Amino acid sequence: MPMCTVCDRRGAIFKRVYSGQQLCARCFCRSIEQKVQATASKYEMLQPDDKIMVAVSGGKDSVVLLRLLARMEEAFPKTTLRAVTIDEGVRGYRDEALEIAVKNCQELGVEHTVVSFKGMFGYELDRLVTLIREKGMKGLTPCAYCGVLRRQALNVAAREAGADKLATGHSLDDETQTMLLNIIHGDALRIARVAPVLPVAHPKLVQRIKPVCEVLEREIVLYAYLKKLRFHDTPCPYAGTALRNDVRSMLNRMEQKHPGTKFAIYRSIERIRPGLESLAKDGALQNCRFCGEPTVAQTCRSCQMLRELGIS
Ligand code: SF4
Ligand SMILES: [Zn+2]
Ligand SMILES: [Zn+2]
Numbered sequence: 305m306p307m308c309t310v311c312d313r314r315g316a317i318f319k320r321v322y323s324g325q326q327l328c329a330r331c332f333c334r335s336i337e338q339k340v341q342a343t344a345s346k347y348e349m350l351q352p353d354d355k356i357m358v359a360v361s362g363g364k365d366s367v368v369l370l371r372l373l374a375r376m377e378e379a380f381p382k383t384t385l386r387a388v389t390i391d392e393g394v395r396g397y398r399d400e401a402l403e404i405a406v407k408n409c410q411e412l413g414v415e416h417t418v419v420s421f422k423g424m425f426g427y428e429l430d431r432l433v434t435l436i437r438e439k440g441m442k443g444l445t446p447c448a449y450c451g452v453l454r455r456q457a458l459n460v461a462a463r464e465a466g467a468d469k470l471a472t473g474h475s476l477d478d479e480t481q482t483m484l485l486n487i488i489h490g491d492a493l494r495i496a497r498v499a500p501v502l503p504v505a506h507p508k509l510v511q512r513i514k515p516v517c518e519v520l521e522r523e524i525v526l527y528a529y530l531k532k533l534r535f536h537d538t539p540c541p542y543a544g545t546a547l548r549n550d551v552r553s554m555l556n557r558m559e560q561k562h563p564g565t566k567f568a569i570y571r572s573i574e575r576i577r578p579g580l581e582s583l584a585k586d587g588a589l590q591n592c593r594f595c596g597e598p599t600v601a602q603t604c605r606s607c608q609m610l611r612e613l614g615i616s
Pocket of ligand 2: 310
């Protein structure tokens, strides 16, 4: 077994191809913790008295995020950490993930709440998908509906809990996929909004932070494995319909062939973003005329989608 190139003491278990390092388990875990700490300070994500709501789906990214934030919080006794899981209402998928989210929070002593689509919007995602299919609505996938409703549900849950930060487990892979998807859709406003910290554009919006956005998904998985964290790994039954899957496979192939591709895309987002920042600030937000949540138009995207399905 080759020696760890950082400590020179233990055997390496991981080769970080893009940097040439070979790392033992201990140095690898330390490198992830240091990376997340460095990301948080580079973007000034955290303050010592923050009330942080962590979005915990039970998947690897959010479970690792919760663990790392709980670790960082130990140094800041005035910070409070809570967690929320959104139950979209996907039969046979969310139940196990919920149990895992609850267990992880219990182990860390983090208060945990569950917010369901059914409770917030009156319908489970399964029911919405049936309606989408019955109505023959071809434009949007279940993930498009799910993403919009989940974003709103998370913000409402964080705001109602009195949180001033909403931390999500977006990895480097998620950020680069989103960037490419926004380019495919020609959505300049959304390109401007792919950021580690989102500006607060309305008093009803809780600031979003993405502390693991500079860590590759495969390294998040390895960290979870080495720390013996339990996470949910069953794919959602609707995931196959998303264009994101194809973008993910393409990026993974490119990363394998040209190590560092994902970091290169991430850095290009960093360079492009300042030129688009005025776009992101444009258009003052107003309250949706139906639900009162912040929106650029008179009707928010959630209400618009539900109304198109004839249920709002
Ligand atoms: S895969 Fe799509 S439908 Fe399933 S939870 Fe994720 S965003 Fe929602
Ligand atoms: Zn080492
Ligand atoms: Zn609305």
